[in-house]
Amino acid sequence: MLFQRLLSAFASSSAVAHAITKGPTPSQIKNLVTFGDSFSDVVQTGDHATAWPVYAADYGHYHLFPYAKYGAPCSTKQIQIPYPSLLESQIPSYEDGIANGSLSMLHPDDTMYTLWIGANDIGGWGLLTGEAAQNVTLVDIVQCTMEWVEVLYKSGARYFLFQNLPPLEHTINYGAVSYPNLYWTAQRNQTDWHLTMTQYVAAGNELSSLMLKNLASTLPDIHIGLFDSYKLISDMLAHPQDYLNGTAPVNTTGAIHSCVYELNESTSDTGNCTIVTGSDVDSYLWYDEVHPSEQTDRIIARELVAGIERRSDNWTTWFS
């Protein structure tokens, strides 16, 4: 009886301790391990400039371990894109580093793992155009991203920050009004693309939020946060003057590098390009028809670090 009372007292005090230790404390994180696609690749960068993980490592004074790769889907079992996928390539490459000792400086308590993926899976190379493997749905794709948490958790990781999908329906490629571009030159029904992408992104983000909350409450000692890219970039679209600081008028509809192709033209041609240069580029939210610009990347980095260092709850929610 006494033993039981002690046990339940212990259980409730540890529940309280758990509740007050949601997320990391300021200065706790020393290492940043990033996974994802071209939005986060630091070599073949989506914005043809410095990628956000490099800025984040700089702003947060973190050691950076970048695994994100251009073109990546979550899994090639779902989307057969010939680029290094998260589950079959990026995570195995990280696990090789753990196994051979080259990542021995990473400790569960001082290492934050981030993931920003999904744009390729749901876009023109995936769900949107019927390129996904048979019967694969949006639900399967979001579940695939949860495997990232589960696999890394099993290998010892404890701090996760999941970046949800940005408002892809407002990129040029998936916007209400578009043109044949590097990412798509075949005929398409643009209204249909725009409406469908709007649904995928909204539903995918709601699913990932619910699934992350569920993992946060079921895996012991895990710390899971959601970085709301959708909300941040939507705020940039609504109030560009608060974020974009180049020497041209703020621009959220065009791109730094926009190339108009003829319908059905091969994308190995160059297209008819309009290219913004110099200090004007920081006035643009988009780099090209699908990628955020370097200034958008700086904002993402700044706000993500503010979420990790607990300076701002504006876009980051710690579920555990």
Ligand SMILES: *[C@@H]1O[C@H](CO)[C@@H](O)[C@H](O)[C@H]1NC(C)=O
């Ligand atoms: C460990 O594995 C990683 C990933 O495969 C590789 O890049 C690195 O060179 C390896 N390091 C050593 C010391 O073997």
Ligand SMILES: *[C@@H]1O[C@H](CO)[C@@H](O)[C@H](O)[C@H]1NC(C)=O
């Ligand atoms: C897809 O679903 C159909 C209908 O349920 C089923 O017959 C088929 O085997 C499934 N295909 C795959 C590859 O899972």
Ligand SMILES: *[C@@H]1O[C@H](CO)[C@@H](O)[C@H](O)[C@H]1NC(C)=O
């Ligand atoms: C394009 O898609 C929209 C939305 O699904 C539909 O209303 C419209 O009829 C389609 N247009 C053509 C030409 O098929």
Ligand SMILES: *[C@@H]1O[C@H](CO)[C@@H](O)[C@H](O)[C@H]1NC(C)=O
């Ligand atoms: C815009 O602000 C960033 C910091 O967020 C700075 O690095 C960059 O140089 C600024 N751009 C211009 C054109 O002043």
Ligand SMILES: *[C@@H]1O[C@H](CO)[C@@H](O)[C@H](O)[C@H]1NC(C)=O
């Ligand atoms: C935005 O930039 C594009 C590409 O440079 C340009 O064509 C367009 O006129 C600009 N829009 C505004 C509102 O300045």
Ligand SMILES: *[C@@H]1O[C@H](CO)[C@@H](O)[C@H](O)[C@H]1NC(C)=O
């Ligand atoms: C583009 O390709 C489609 C499918 O092959 C064809 O039906 C259409 O006529 C082509 N359009 C142009 C402008 O070449």
Ligand SMILES: *[C@@H]1O[C@H](CO)[C@@H](O)[C@H](O)[C@H]1NC(C)=O
């Ligand atoms: C390229 O685009 C510009 C502006 O949209 C247009 O004036 C020009 O004729 C185009 N050039 C070619 C070769 O199509």
Ligand SMILES: *[C@@H]1O[C@H](CO)[C@@H](O)[C@H](O)[C@H]1NC(C)=O
């Ligand atoms: C958070 O958002 C509020 C309201 O938009 C703004 O005043 C504040 O500066 C933001 N804080 C940070 C750290 O971004």
